[in-house]
Amino acid sequence: MAKITMVEAVTMALAHELKNDKDVVVLGEDVGINGGVFRATNGLAQTFGEDRVIDTPLAEAMIAGMTVGMATQGMKPIAEAQFMGFIYPMVEHIICHAARMRNRTRGRLTCPLVIRAPYGGGIHAPEHHSESTEAMFAHMPGIRVVIPSSPSRAYGLLLAAIRNPDPVLFLEPKRVYHLNKEEVEDDGEEYPLDMCYVDREGDDVTLITWGAMMKETIEAANILAERGISAEIIDVATVSPLDMDTIHESVAKTGRCVIIQEAAKHCSVSSEIAANLADQGLYNLNAPVKRVTGYDTIMPLFKLEKKYMPSVDRILDKVEQVLEVS
Amino acid sequence: MTGLVICLNGVTHHCRPHFRRVKLTTVASFNIDYLQYLTPNGDLVGDKKPKVATDFEHLKSIYELMVLTRTFDAKAVALQRTGKLGTYASSLGHEAVHIAMGAAMQEADVFAPMYREYGAQFYRGVKLSEVLLYWGGDERGSNFSGPQHDFPWCVPIATQCTHAAGAALAFKLRGEKRAAVSVVGDGGSSKGDFLEAINAASAFQLPMVMMIVNNQWAISVPRKKQSQGRTLAQKGLAGGLPSIQVDGNDYIAVYTAVKAALKRAYEGKGASVIEAITYRLSDHTTADDASRYRPDDEVENAKQFEPIKRMRKYLTSQGQWNEQLENQLINTCKVDVDAAVEEYQNASDLSVADMFDHMYEELPHDLAEQKAYAQAMEEKSNG
Numbered sequence: 001m002a003k004i005t006m007v008e009a010v011t012m013a014l015a016h017e018l019k020n021d022k023d024v025v026v027l028g029e030d031v032g033i034n035g036g037v038f039r040a041t042n043g044l045a046q047t048f049g050e051d052r053v054i055d056t057p058l059a060e061a062m063i064a065g066m067t068v069g070m071a072t073q074g075m076k077p078i079a080e081a082q083f084m085g086f087i088y089p090m091v092e093h094i095i096c097h098a099a100r101m102r103n104r105t106r107g108r109l110t111c112p113l114v115i116r117a118p119y120g121g122g123i124h125a126p127e128h129h130s131e132s133t134e135a136m137f138a139h140m141p142g143i144r145v146v147i148p149s150s151p152s153r154a155y156g157l158l159l160a161a162i163r164n165p166d167p168v169l170f171l172e173p174k175r176v177y178h179l180n181k182e183e184v185e186d187d188g189e190e191y192p193l194d195m196c197y198v199d200r201e202g203d204d205v206t207l208i209t210w211g212a213m214m215k216e217t218i219e220a221a222n223i224l225a226e227r228g229i230s231a232e233i234i235d236v237a238t239v240s241p242l243d244m245d246t247i248h249e250s251v252a253k254t255g256r257c258v259i260i261q262e263a264a265k266h267c268s269v270s271s272e273i274a275a276n277l278a279d280q281g282l283y284n285l286n287a288p289v290k291r292v293t294g295y296d297t298i299m300p301l302f303k304l305e306k307k308y309m310p311s312v313d314r315i316l317d318k319v320e321q322v323l324e325v326s
Numbered sequence: 327m328t329g330l331v332i333c334l335n336g337v338t339h340h341c342r343p344h345f346r347r348v349k350l351t352t353v354a355s356f357n358i359d360y361l362q363y364l365t366p367n368g369d370l371v372g373d374k375k376p377k378v379a380t381d382f383e384h385l386k387s388i389y390e391l392m393v394l395t396r397t398f399d400a401k402a403v404a405l406q407r408t409g410k411l412g413t414y415a416s417s418l419g420h421e422a423v424h425i426a427m428g429a430a431m432q433e434a435d436v437f438a439p440m441y442r443e444y445g446a447q448f449y450r451g452v453k454l455s456e457v458l459l460y461w462g463g464d465e466r467g468s469n470f471s472g473p474q475h476d477f478p479w480c481v482p483i484a485t486q487c488t489h490a491a492g493a494a495l496a497f498k499l500r501g502e503k504r505a506a507v508s509v510v511g512d513g514g515s516s517k518g519d520f521l522e523a524i525n526a527a528s529a530f531q532l533p534m535v536m537m538i539v540n541n542q543w544a545i546s547v548p549r550k551k552q553s554q555g556r557t558l559a560q561k562g563l564a565g566g567l568p569s570i571q572v573d574g575n576d577y578i579a580v581y582t583a584v585k586a587a588l589k590r591a592y593e594g595k596g597a598s599v600i601e602a603i604t605y606r607l608s609d610h611t612t613a614d615d616a617s618r619y620r621p622d623d624e625v626e627n628a629k630q631f632e633p634i635k636r637m638r639k640y641l642t643s644q645g646q647w648n649e650q651l652e653n654q655l656i657n658t659c660k661v662d663v664d665a666a667v668e669e670y671q672n673a674s675d676l677s678v679a680d681m682f683d684h685m686y687e688e689l690p691h692d693l694a695e696q697k698a699y700a701q702a703m704e705e706k707s708n709g
Contacts, residue, residue: 025499051499057529062488068494073436073475075499077492078633089518096482097489103684106469110687145502165687206607241690278402316527 003181009151010040010116010172012186013158014078018048020188021076024162027054028063028080037082038118038177064090064115068097071113071167078162084119084171085128091136098167099142111167114158120212120262121309122175124302131299132211132263137169138240138272144168145240146193149214151182156191157237163190175211193238196246202232205319206250208273209260210236213310219262220315229323239269247273248281255286257320260310265293287325290318352437356516358557362573362582366631368639376582382646386579388429389637389647390655392421395445396634397659398454399608401667402461406612415442419575419607423539425449426580430588431507433473436497438508440488441485442480442541446509450476454666459673465684466673484514487523487536494532494597505591507532507584513544515558527597528565534597535587536562539574541606542628546619562599573601575633607632678704 004012017024026041032055035042044051056063060081067079081087083306098111121130146161148154154172161168173227191197199214200221209217214235221231232250238243251257257277259270274289292310300308361378363372368381378384399418405411416425420442428449431437437450444457451472460479462466468478475493480486490508497504510520515538529536538558542549553562561571568590574578580602587598607626609616616625641647682689682697689697 057522057525059518059522059525061485061493061519062526065488065519065523066492066495066526068437069489069494070496071492072477072489073493073496075496090483091481093488097485101478102686104465104468106466106684108469108474109478241692244692255449 001183001185003183004151004179005178005181006148006151006172007038007040007177008047009184010158011042011044012184013155013162014041014044016046016186016188016199017078017159017162018044018052018078021162023074025052025054025070025075026078026080027056027067028081028135029056029058030052031055031080036080038174040080040116040118040172050217057253060086060089061093064093064098067113067115068093068101068111070122071098071111072101072109074163076112078114078116081115081117083129084117084133085131087115087117090115094137094143094169095140097167099140102166105144110165112165114161114168114170116158116170118174119171120173120175121299122212123306127301130302131304132261132294132315134171134239135268135271137265138269139267142167143198143237143240144193144290145171145309146238147171147173147211148237149173149176149235150180150304152184153191153197153235155184156189157193159188160193164193164310165296168193171211175212179215183255191237193296194241194243196237196243197235198232198250199235199239200233202230202254204230204254205256205258205322206232206234206247206254207258207283207315208234208236208247209321210239210269211262213260213262216310216312216315220319221313223312223316224319225281229319231319236269240276242272242276244273244276244280247277248284251277252284255284256325257285258292258315258318258322260292260315262294262309264296266296268293273308287322330486354679355562356563357635358559358563358569358571360571360573361430361579362576363578363582364564364573364576364636364640366575366636368643370578370640376578378389378581379578382465382644385577385637385641386646387431388425389634389641391425391445391448392637392667393422393655394659394662395425395448396432396657398444398663398666401663402458403608405458405667406461409457412461412463413611413613415611416608417442417444419628419632420539421445421607422577422637423537423580423602423604426577427507427537427584430584431579432504432588433678434502434504435505435588436477436493436506436507438477438486438493439472440483440486440509440511440514441481443509447476453669454663455669458666458670461672464673464676466682468674485518486510488526490534490536491523491526491532494527494591494622495530497533498530499611505535505588507535507537507588509537509539511544512538512542512549512552512558513547514538514578515540515561516552521561521564524562524565524567524599527652528567531596533591533594535584535591536567536597536599537584538599538601539604540601541604543606543610543616545610545614546616548661557601559599559601560614564576567597567599569599569601571601571603574604575631575636577633577637584657593665604633605631663709677701
């Protein structure tokens, strides 16, 4: 079994479902012959034909609207928003229609769709190509927001997202698209949604993160291990709805918690986790919950982006703060 | 390249840049036709009359549905005024165009309405009581009778156009002989989703009919402020779609135009745009007061063109209708509407659980907790 990257795992999952479910179609800008600007749909049009892997006109609202329309009529469309920075014309369809179609028709019509979007910073991209705005969508009832952190998780979670009978926003951390390779078997096995994954067990502090920040979090945990500090790492994976049970269980064990996210701090997923810990898990905590986040500034152009994004040093700084409290 | 002048006077649609000392050739030219069969006086005009113009059994049933729709509409407004219904969007004056859309469609087609096309929906099997349920603040109204694949009412303007395009693409990909019909108003024709759907319909050659029900007013903004274009139908020309303007108060014209557009769609020839000219005789909704911005004499003048009167005149002139039938119809409509109101008012109560039960196929864990809490609090308040 060959080792593959995250973006190759995305392609593999798409191919798997295109092959196994005739209702699945992939659509978006440049997803056809070109295979997508990140090559996430590489070769799919050639294999499955241009009726299954559809190049659309350049119109994001139209892509999202048509995706809603197709989904209500029994298809399982997987739309690509080329970058998350271009997702905003789609927001009306995601929030006003996809998220509420089942509820407002009492289940008469449903929206089993996936919108995939590469997101996040760290690849020296132009303006509007680096933001992490998952919290905007996590706030909205009726849609799931799923973020993989590794090739195998991208494969398994994307399969689950496609098969899910409700709409899923699948955000792909493009900084790690090519970072690590993993052996991923194309066995069609999905990974469950709506649950956090404990990636490393530990006793002294819980590090909670998702997406590309898993890289810095693991590096920080390795350094901590050298210092004799055992960190538990949780990959949230589905940021909405949140699996707080796994998080509470971990914090009950460690008593200390640092949440790491690339996104800006205010009203973010880390805010929700921290609030929930305060509400339901306060007496398990031996120290205040700390957060390592992007700043509440505009995501800078790439000269400054490294300084914006949480670094290993910033994670270690917060971990030291929670460990200091006795 | 000096001396570029663009004519934008709104009268001529031969807008043409003028280049000094350069001879221009025409690479494409267009025109918008206008279709009318039934004049406001109820006279049938035109050389070639469609079959439906003399299908009196059909026309009588349509007339009956028009009157029922208007009776229903008046009742709905009255219910709102007496606090028994929430904000309601009236369909007064739109009966011909609405019912013609419904009647021209096949059951297998998908209808993507805005929020006042009750006539079309009644024709397709939606119950009067379900419309009341929706405006009465109850989601169960959108789980309506009739074709189960039809879209619910769409309050965000024009987004239904791209949904219809998606449905049409689904039909095309599956090789089904079905079409999607979307509706916007004159205001909605200014929106991106409408224009993007025209473009999609063109690019994918979709089995689709895009209706513009031009009732002259988008809440308080008159038609002329939406665009200086001579017609709204011509927006379809940008996508190369056959585009026509019809008298929207003439059932026969709208029915004929939609039928023809659907036939094209079924034959794989692509989408069409139809602008139906009508007039909003009511306020925008019951929350609106049109007297703030719209002259009364304009409304009075528009009444002579309204659709029901002309259909009655036509049917009467053909010996198909009389006062006795009219009186019977008025009674039947009243009975039907009263029954619908009773059904609406007798709808079972909702519990707090109803908010949660249709959010997802399976309720996520955290939401299940919120539901349990809400139910416990509901029980506590109920004593």
